[in-house]
Amino acid sequence: MNNISVVIPALNEEEPIAGVVGECFATNIPSEIIVIDNGSTDRTAELAREAGARVASEPRHGYGRACLAGIRALKPECEIVVFLDGDGSDRPEFMNQLVDPIAAGTYDFVIGSRTRGQRETGSMNFQQIFAGRLAGWLMSILYGVHYTDMCPFRAIRRDALDKLSMKEETYGWNLEMQMKAARSGLRILEIPVNHRRRAGGVSKVSGTLRGTFVAGARIIATFARIASNKL
Numbered sequence: 001m002n003n004i005s006v007v008i009p010a011l012n013e014e015e016p017i018a019g020v021v022g023e024c025f026a027t028n029i030p031s032e033i034i035v036i037d038n039g040s041t042d043r044t045a046e047l048a049r050e051a052g053a054r055v056a057s058e059p060r061h062g063y064g065r066a067c068l069a070g071i072r073a074l075k076p077e078c079e080i081v082v083f084l085d086g087d088g089s090d091r092p093e094f095m096n097q098l099v100d101p102i103a104a105g106t107y108d109f110v111i112g113s114r115t116r117g118q119r120e121t122g123s124m125n126f127q128q129i130f131a132g133r134l135a136g137w138l139m140s141i142l143y144g145v146h147y148t149d150m151c152p153f154r155a156i157r158r159d160a161l162d163k164l165s166m167k168e169e170t171y172g173w174n175l176e177m178q179m180k181a182a183r184s185g186l187r188i189l190e191i192p193v194n195h196r197r198r199a200g201g202v203s204k205v206s207g208t209l210r211g212t213f214v215a216g217a218r219i220i221a222t223f224a225r226i227a228s229n230k231l
């Protein structure tokens with residue numbers, strides 16, 4: 001069995017975090033689960049640790065910063081990295097479908113698509129669905145790949161991830177990985193994954209006007225940066 005690590009960025013997710021960690025362990029897939037406590041002011045870190053996760057901390061807010069801290073915290077033996085959100089909206093029971101094609105040596109990067117899966121009512125808003133489709137369409141023109149979402153739930157070979165030299169510190173992180181994976185010729189597979197509403201706690205991105213605008217701006221800036229071939 002490959003050595004698989006799960007990285008979960010979490011900012012003030014004390015309600016859902018233990019359930020997320022528990023569901024990931026229940027798959028019997030990961031050999032470690034790292035929760036990045038991204039400056040939480042609640043009991044996220046404590047509850048993640050109690051649920052069996054290793055907790056790394058990144059005190060400065062930023063989705064990408066948390067993911068970068070997660071990569072730094074990976075154990076050396078890790079061969080495949082799985083990312084998912086800490087709010088209980090991603091479905092760990094799909095993890096085998098993400099990691100199996102990589103473990104089999106057929107693909108390097110396997111990403112979920114929530115727009116192709118079954119979505120609980122209200123789990124994604126129009127802007128998120130539209131942004132994912134639009135970004136996918138633009139990337140198909142640029143790189144000839146077929147993405148239909150910027151889903152946070154994804155798996156990638158660790159050595160391939162290291163070579164992407166990820167930089168984005170905020171919400172452009174997911175898009176940056178997809179663009180760099182396509183640009184560098186990784187073998188990419190997208191699979192439908194189901195999605196549900198967050199399992200408690202408060203929305204920071206899509207559920208608030210400010211979050212939506214900040215995320216939208218970061219995503220556009222990321223697209224421009226990578227499309228113009230900058231690192």
Ligand SMILES: Nc1nc2c(ncn2[C@@H]2O[C@H](COP(=O)(O)OP(=O)(O)OP(=O)(O)O)[C@@H](O)[C@H]2O)c(=O)[nH]1
Nearest residue numbers: 009010011038061062063085086087203204205206
């Ligand atoms: N917004 C934000 N989220 C972070 C940060 N660091 C980690 N996260 C985590 O990133 C994930 C995505 O944030 P959410 O608030 O769920 O954003 P969303 O999925 O657009 O919104 P929901 O509709 O509430 O699910 C969650 O697990 C957060 O805890 C950060 O600095 N900012």
Ligand SMILES: [Mg+2]
Nearest residue numbers: 085087089198
């Ligand atoms: Mg969410």
